Amino acid sequence: xxxFTRADVCTVAVxxxxxxxxxxxxxxxxxxxxxxxxxxxxxxEPDLMMTDGIACLLADVPPVSGPSxxxxxxxxxLPFRRVFDLLWSGRRHVVMTASQIDxxxxxxxxxxxxxxxxxxxLLGMRGAPGNTINHPxxxxxxxxxxxxxxxxxxxVSGVGYDRxxxxxxxxxxxxxxxxxxxxxxxxxxxxxxxxMRLASVHPGVSVDEVVESTGFPLALPDGAxxxxxxxxxxxxxxxxxxxxxxxxxxxREVPG
Numbered sequence: 001x002x003x004f005t006r007a008d009v010c011t012v013a014v015x016x017x018x019x020x021x022x023x024x025x026x027x028x029x030x031x032x033x034x035x036x037x038x039x040x041x042x043x044x045e046p047d048l049m050m051t052d053g054i055a056c057l058l059a060d061v062p063p064v065s066g067p068s069x070x071x072x073x074x075x076x077x078l079p080f081r082r083v084f085d086l087l088w089s090g091r092r093h094v095v096m097t098a099s100q101i102d103x104x105x106x107x108x109x110x111x112x113x114x115x116x117x118x119x120x121x122l123l124g125m126r127g128a129p130g131n132t133i134n135h136p137x138x139x140x141x142x143x144x145x146x147x148x149x150x151x152x153x154x155x156v157s158g159v160g161y162d163r164x165x166x167x168x169x170x171x172x173x174x175x176x177x178x179x180x181x182x183x184x185x186x187x188x189x190x191x192x193x194x195x196m197r198l199a200s201v202h203p204g205v206s207v208d209e210v211v212e213s214t215g216f217p218l219a220l221p222d223g224a225x226x227x228x229x230x231x232x233x234x235x236x237x238x239x240x241x242x243x244x245x246x247x248x249x250x251x252r253e254v255p256g
Contacts, residue, residue: 004232004237006254007248008231008232008236009202009229009231010032010036010142010182010183010250011240011250012036012229012236013200013202013230014033014035014036014037014140014181015039015040015043015044017093017095017138017178018036018041018048018093021045021048022048023049024048024135024136025048025050025078025083025086025092025093026040027092029140030095030142031064031065031249031250031252032181032250033097034064035244035245035250036095037050037095039236043239049076049078056076056077056078057076058072058073058074058075059075063244063245063246064249065246065247065248065249066247087131087134089134090136091135092131092135093135093136093137093138093178094137095137096131096138096139096140096158097109097139099112099122100148101149101180102151102216103216104160104162105158105160105161105177105180105196106152106160106162107139107153107157107158108122108154108156108158109128110125110155111154113154115154125157126157132159132160133159133164133174134175135174135176136174136176136178137158137177138178138180139180139181140181142183142255143182144182144184144185146213147215149182149214150215150216151215161175161177161189161195180196183254183255184202184209184213185200185201185202185226185229186199187199191219197218197219197220198221199226199227200227200229200230201229207220
């Protein structure tokens with residue numbers, strides 16, 4: 001099964017944000033994150049916890065698209081009130097979408113323009129403030145542009161590294177913006193001032209293209225240059241296309 005798409009690369013990059021997590025609750029928003037989280041559980045992170053969306057933890061993972069050919073395998077009980085026990089103790093990792101994100105990982109999907117009189121109303125704060133303070137958070141941006149990667153977000157929904165530092169260690173002990181995955185590359189905050197760094201570019205994407213599409217200066221890796229995001233393996237492609245997303249929902253999120 002050769003030949004992979006940009007969506008496949010993005011899906012594997014999202015799966016990689018969960019590497020090393022072990023037994024934490026994995027949550028995801030969007031088709032690419034949903035397939036990526038499931039791919040991680042089926043490959044290198046089998047201990048990830050996933051719910052059926054109601055109150056049960058699943059040992060297997062249902063597909064994101066297409067029919068499910070088996071009954072779910074239940075491995076635990078997680079009613080809504082117990083989710084917060086995991087959330088507040090750092091034992092959850094969520095991948096959220098971002099309408100805006102800045103160089104320190106502050107995130108907005110509440111509104112565009114002034115909060116008092118926005119140009120466009122979006123999702124609202126949702127759980128972003130509590131998510132970012134209480135457990136690891138990553139972001140998925142399907143259309144990388146200067147409108148999304150901005151010098152300053154219009155409204156802070158999710159807390160970035162500069163604001164978390166201002167809160168002090170007791171208020172932000174579980175704070176971690178782990179990674180940002182876009183349709184152009186992968187970004188982390190492995191810099192002395194915790195500003196955003198270009199960790200890898202997807203196959204077929206140049207560093208200049210990423211820099212030109214970003215509304216603030218990006219840190220770059222030291223040494224030999226920016227690596228390329230890894231391609232999916234044959235087994236990962238099989239799982240994506242035959243098991244997790246046979247109808248190609250993830251591909252519809254990625255331009256081109």
